[in-house]
Amino acid sequence: MSDTKYWVALSCIKGIGSQKFQMILKHFNSIKNFWHAEGHEVKEVFGMNQKICNTILKYRETINPDEEMDKINSMGVKVLTLNDEDYPCNLKNIYDPPPVLYVKGNLKKQDEISVAIVGSRKATVYGKVIAEKLARELSEYGITIVSGMAIGIDSCAHKGAISGNARTIAVLGTGIDIVYPRRNASLMQKIIEHGAVVTEFPLGTTPLPQNFPARNRIISGLSLGTIVVEASERSGALITADFALQQGREVFAVPGNVTSKYSTGCNRLIKQGAKLVEGVFDVLDELGIVYEKISNEIKDIAENKLNDEEKEILEMISYQSSPVDSIIRHSRFSAGKVKAVLTSLEMKGLIRSLPGSSYIRI
Amino acid sequence: MLSKITSCALLGINGYIVEVETDISNGLPAFDIVGLPDSAVRESRERVRSAIKNSGFNFPINRITVNLAPADTRKEGPFFDLPIAIGILAATEQLKTDKLKQIAIIGELSLNGDVKPVTGVLSMAYSLQKRGFKKLLCPLENAEEAAIVEGVQVYPIKNLKESVDFLNGEKHIPAFSIDIKNYLYNNSNIEVDFSEVKGQENIKRAFEVAAAGHHNIIMIGPPGSGKTMIARRMPSILPAMTFEEAVEVTKIYSSAGLLPNSRPLIVNRPFRAPHHTISAAGMVGGGRMPKPGEVSLAHFGVLFLDEMPEFRRDVLEVLRQPLEDEIVTITRVNATITYPAKFLLIGSMNPCPCGFLWSEKHECSCTPNQIQRYISKISGPLLDRVDIHIEVPAVEFKDLEENIESETSDSIRKRVDSARMVQLQRYKNLPFLYNSQLTPRYIQRFCRLNKPCKKMIKDAFDKLGLSARAYNRILKVARTIADLDMSENIREEHLAEAIQYRNLDRKFWI
Numbered sequence: 054m055s056d057t058k059y060w061v062a063l064s065c066i067k068g069i070g071s072q073k074f075q076m077i078l079k080h081f082n083s084i085k086n087f088w089h090a091e092g093h094e095v096k097e098v099f100g101m102n103q104k105i106c107n108t109i110l111k112y113r114e115t116i117n118p119d120e121e122m123d124k125i126n127s128m129g130v131k132v133l134t135l136n137d138e139d140y141p142c143n144l145k146n147i148y149d150p151p152p153v154l155y156v157k158g159n160l161k162k163q164d165e166i167s168v169a170i171v172g173s174r175k176a177t178v179y180g181k182v183i184a185e186k187l188a189r190e191l192s193e194y195g196i197t198i199v200s201g202m203a204i205g206i207d208s209c210a211h212k213g214a215i216s217g218n219a220r221t222i223a224v225l226g227t228g229i230d231i232v233y234p235r236r237n238a239s240l241m242q243k244i245i246e247h248g249a250v251v252t253e254f255p256l257g258t259t260p261l262p263q264n265f266p267a268r269n270r271i272i273s274g275l276s277l278g279t280i281v282v283e284a285s286e287r288s289g290a291l292i293t294a295d296f297a298l299q300q301g302r303e304v305f306a307v308p309g310n311v312t313s314k315y316s317t318g319c320n321r322l323i324k325q326g327a328k329l330v331e332g333v334f335d336v337l338d339e340l341g342i343v344y345e346k347i348s349n350e351i352k353d354i355a356e357n358k359l360n361d362e363e364k365e366i367l368e369m370i371s372y373q374s375s376p377v378d379s380i381i382r383h384s385r386f387s388a389g390k391v392k393a394v395l396t397s398l399e400m401k402g403l404i405r406s407l408p409g410s411s412y413i414r415i
Numbered sequence: 416m417l418s419k420i421t422s423c424a425l426l427g428i429n430g431y432i433v434e435v436e437t438d439i440s441n442g443l444p445a446f447d448i449v450g451l452p453d454s455a456v457r458e459s460r461e462r463v464r465s466a467i468k469n470s471g472f473n474f475p476i477n478r479i480t481v482n483l484a485p486a487d488t489r490k491e492g493p494f495f496d497l498p499i500a501i502g503i504l505a506a507t508e509q510l511k512t513d514k515l516k517q518i519a520i521i522g523e524l525s526l527n528g529d530v531k532p533v534t535g536v537l538s539m540a541y542s543l544q545k546r547g548f549k550k551l552l553c554p555l556e557n558a559e560e561a562a563i564v565e566g567v568q569v570y571p572i573k574n575l576k577e578s579v580d581f582l583n584g585e586k587h588i589p590a591f592s593i594d595i596k597n598y599l600y601n602n603s604n605i606e607v608d609f610s611e612v613k614g615q616e617n618i619k620r621a622f623e624v625a626a627a628g629h630h631n632i633i634m635i636g637p638p639g640s641g642k643t644m645i646a647r648r649m650p651s652i653l654p655a656m657t658f659e660e661a662v663e664v665t666k667i668y669s670s671a672g673l674l675p676n677s678r679p680l681i682v683n684r685p686f687r688a689p690h691h692t693i694s695a696a697g698m699v700g701g702g703r704m705p706k707p708g709e710v711s712l713a714h715f716g717v718l719f720l721d722e723m724p725e726f727r728r729d730v731l732e733v734l735r736q737p738l739e740d741e742i743v744t745i746t747r748v749n750a751t752i753t754y755p756a757k758f759l760l761i762g763s764m765n766p767c768p769c770g771f772l773w774s775e776k777h778e779c780s781c782t783p784n785q786i787q788r789y790i791s792k793i794s795g796p797l798l799d800r801v802d803i804h805i806e807v808p809a810v811e812f813k814d815l816e817e818n819i820e821s822e823t824s825d826s827i828r829k830r831v832d833s834a835r836m837v838q839l840q841r842y843k844n845l846p847f848l849y850n851s852q853l854t855p856r857y858i859q860r861f862c863r864l865n866k867p868c869k870k871m872i873k874d875a876f877d878k879l880g881l882s883a884r885a886y887n888r889i890l891k892v893a894r895t896i897a898d899l900d901m902s903e904n905i906r907e908e909h910l911a912e913a914i915q916y917r918n919l920d921r922k923f924w925i
C-alpha cells in the first residue's frame with residue numbers, strides 16, 4: 054500500500070507546506086514513518102520550532118488517515134502526491150509545489166502542453182469574447198487551457214476550451230467538494246468531463262480570501278505560460294502573472310483600451326515586458342509550438358453545410374459584433390426568420406450571442 | 416309608519432340589492448341604523464338629517480329605525496343616504512309612495528341636500544337588471560355609466576328636492592339613454608402607436624409574439640433605451656376588447672371610483688404602470704374600504720413593472736396568485752371579496768443596478784455580487800411565469816434620425832388577431848384561450864415536435880446553456896410563432912426563434 058493516506062493526513066495540518074514535507078521526507082524516508090514516530094523524534098526534525106511540533110503532535114491524535122482516505126475515495130476524488138509518477142511535471146518543478154493534489158476528472162500527459170488564461174472576474178464583453186476565442190483557438194492546437202473557474206474571464210477560458218471539445222483544467226481555491234462560485238456548478242461538471250478540477254486544499258476548505266493567491270501559483274505552475282486577458286490595477290490575475298515570472302514561465306497580456314480601467318493591469322504588464330497577444334500565433338510562436346491543428350476544422354465543415362439563408366445572414370455578422378436590429382434591417386427576411394437563423398448559426402458554433410441583442414462571428 | 420325602498424350596495428366589483436326599511440314610531444327621539452352598517456353608513460344619519468331640513472322638509476322628532484337587509488353582509492360606503500332620506504319622507508307621508516315599488520334609489524347626500532355621485536353604479540345597475548328592476552334613480556354624474564345597462568331606465572337627479580318632486584309626479588325627468596355603439600367604436604382611438612418607435616425591430620417582433628399568445632414578457636436594457644415607450648404600445652396591438660370585457664373593466668374602475676367623467680365605458684385595454692414604491696395592498700387590492708389593486712385595474716390589459724427588481728419583495732410575491740389564478744382574493748371579517756385580475760405582465764429591468772453593464776461609453780460600477788443579487792430578485796417563481804425575455808439595446812441616435820418606415824400598430828394587430836383566432840378554434844372546448852395558458856399535459860398534446868425539432872431543442876440545451884425550466888416555455892412560445900405563421904405544426908424555424916427568447920436563462924453576463 055502506498056503512503057498516500059499519510060500524505061493526505063499530514064497535508065490537512067495547517068502550516069505544513071512543501072518545504073516541511075521535504076524536511077520530513079529527508080529525515081524519515083517516508084511520511085508513514087513520520088506519522089508513527091515518537092514525539093521526541095518529531096521534535097528532532099523541526100529543531101527549535103516548538104510550535105509546529107506541538108501542532109503536529111496534537112493533530113496526529115485527531116486525524117485518522119484511513120477515514121480521510123475513505124471519504125476521499127467515496128467522492129470519486131483521486132489524490133496525487135509529489136512522489137507519484139503522475140504528478141504534473143510542470144508543477145513539480147516550481148519552488149513550492151503542493152505536496153498533495155486532489156483531482157476530479159483526469160490529468161493526462163498531454164496536459165503538459167498547457168497555457169493558463171486568467172483575468173478579472175468583472176470583465177467587459179470584449180474581454181470575455183477574447184478569452185473564449187483564444188482558449189478555443191489554442192485548444193485547436195492541442196493545448197490544454199488552465200484557469201481558476203472564477204466568473205468572468207476564467208469561466209470564458211474554460212468554456213472556450215470546452216466548445217472546442219478540448220482539454221481544460223480548473224484550479225480551485227477551496228476543497229474539491231466545494232463548488233465555488235456556486236453558479237458554476239454545471240461548468241465544473243463540464244470541466245471534469247473535459248479534463249480535471251484540481252486543488253491542494255483539504256476537503257471542506259471554504260473559499261477563504263487567503264487561499265486564492267496560493268491557488269494562483271498552481272495555475273501558473275501547471276502551465277507553460279500565462280495569458281492575462283483583462284485585469285484592473287489590483288486584479289488577482291496579476292498575482293498569477295507574478296508567479297509565472299518567478300517560476301520562469303512566459304507571461305502574455307492582451308492589450309486593452311488605454312482609457313479602460315479593465316485593462317490597466319494588462320497594459321502595465323506589456324509595458325514591463327510581457328508578450329503582447331493579438332491572436333493565437335503570438336502564443337504558439339513564443340512557446341515554440343508547431344502550427345498543427347489537431348482538432349480538425351469543425352468550423353469549416355459547419356460553414357460548408359449552411360443553406361442559403363444561413364450563408365446570407367452569416368455574411369452580415371462581423372467579427373466585431375453586429376446588433377440584431379441592424380441584421381434584421383439589412384436583410385430581406387422578417388424579424389422572426391432572422392432570429393430563427395441566428396439560433397441555428399449559434400448552435401453550429403459559428404456565431405455567439407452577446408449581451409444587449411447582438412452577435413459576433415467566431 | 417313603515418316604508419321600504421330598494422337600493423344597492425357593492426361587494427368587490429359586484430352589486431347586490433339592499434332593502435332600506437324605515438320605521439317611525441312613538442318614543443324618545445332617536446335615529447338608528449341596523450343591518451351591519453360600517454362607520455361610513457352610520458355617518459349618513461347626520462347628512463340625512465341636515466339634507467332633509469335644508470331641503471325644506473320636516474325631520475321627525477320620533478324614534479326612527481332604519482334596517483338594511485340582508486342583514487348578514489357588511490354595508491360599506493355612502494350609497495344609502497338618498498334612499499334613507501326618501502324612506503323617512505315616505506314614512507312620514509311627506510311624499511307619495513306609489514312609485515317607490517318599481518324604482519331603485521342610489522346616492523350620497525351633502526348637507527345642503529345635493530346628490531353626490533357614488534362608486535360602482537354600473538355594477539349596481541347590473542344587479543338590478545338581473546332582478547328584473549326597470550327603473551333607477553341615481554346621481555346625475557353616474558347616469559351615463561348606469562345607462563350602459565340595457566333594460567334599466569335611468570333617471571338622473573341633482574338633489575333631494577328634485578327627487579321628491581319627481582316621485583310625486585310634480586316634475587318630469589326623461590330617462591337617460593346612450594348609444595353604446597357610439598362608445599365602443601368612436602372611443603377606441605388609442606393615442607400611441609408602434610410606428611413611433613424607431614428601429615428596435617427585434618423587440619417589436621417579441622411584442623408581437625407576446626401579444627399573439629398572451630405571453631408575459633420581460634425587457635432587459637440600459638436606461639433610456641425606450642423600454643417604457645415600447646411597453647406603453649402593447650395595448651395597441653392586443654385584440655380590441657369585446658363589449659363584455661369592456662363592461663367588466665368598467666365595473667372595476669367604477670367600483671374604485673376611477674371612472675373618468677368623459678368615458679362612462681372603458682373600451683381601451685388598460686395600461687397600468689405602478690411605481691416601484693407601491694405597497695402589496697396597492698398592488699393586489701384591499702384596505703379598510705376594499706378597493707381593487709393595480710392587478711385588477713390592469714384587468715384585460717397590461718401591467719407594466721418598470722425597474723422590476725426595485726419593487727419590494729413582498730409586492731413581487733403577491734403577484735403570484737393573480738398570475739396563476741387570474742383573480743385576487745381578499746379576506747374580510749364578514750366576506751371574501753374577489754377581484755378579477757387577468758393581465759399581461761410586462762417587466763423591465765436594467766442589466767445591472769447602475770444600468771451600464773453593457774455600455775461601451777459608460778463604465779459599470781457594480782460588483783459581480785451586486786449584479787447577481789439584483790437579478791436574483793426577480794428570479795424564481797415570478798420569472799417562471801414569464802415566457803419571453805428580450806434584451807433591449809441602447810438605440811443609436813442616428814437610427815432615430817434615419818427615416819425608416821415603421822409598421823403601424825394596426826397592421827401588427829391584424830396578425831395578432833388571426834393568431835388569436837387560431838388559438839380560440841384549437842382550444843374551443845378547453846378551459847383556456849391562449850398558448851401561454853397551456854399546462855404541461857396540454858403542451859404534450861398541442862406542441863408536438865418532429866424529429867429535427869427534437870434534435871434542435873436538445874442541442875440548444877447542450878450548446879447554449881439553457882436551463883431546464885426553459886423547456887415548456889420555449890414550446891409554448893414556439894406554438895404561438897407557428898400560429899402567427901398559420902402553420903399547423905411547429906417547424907424548426909418556429910422553435911429556433913422561440914429559443915431566442917430565453918436570455919435570462921443563459922446567464923450571459925457571468
Ligand SMILES: Nc1ncnc2c1ncn2[C@@H]1O[C@H](COP(=O)(O)OP(=O)(O)OP(=O)(O)O)[C@@H](O)[C@H]1O
Binds near residue numbers: 612641642
Ligand atoms: N426606438 C425609439 N424610437 C423613438 N424614440 C425613442 C426610442 N427609444 C427611446 N426613445 C425616446 O427616448 C425616451 C426614453 O425612453 P424610455 O423612457 O422609454 O426609456 P426606458 O428604457 O424606459 O428608460 P428607463 O430606464 O427610464 O425606464 C423616450 O421618451 C423616447 O422619446
Ligand SMILES: [Zn+2]
Binds near residue numbers: 767768769770
Ligand atoms: Zn452596473
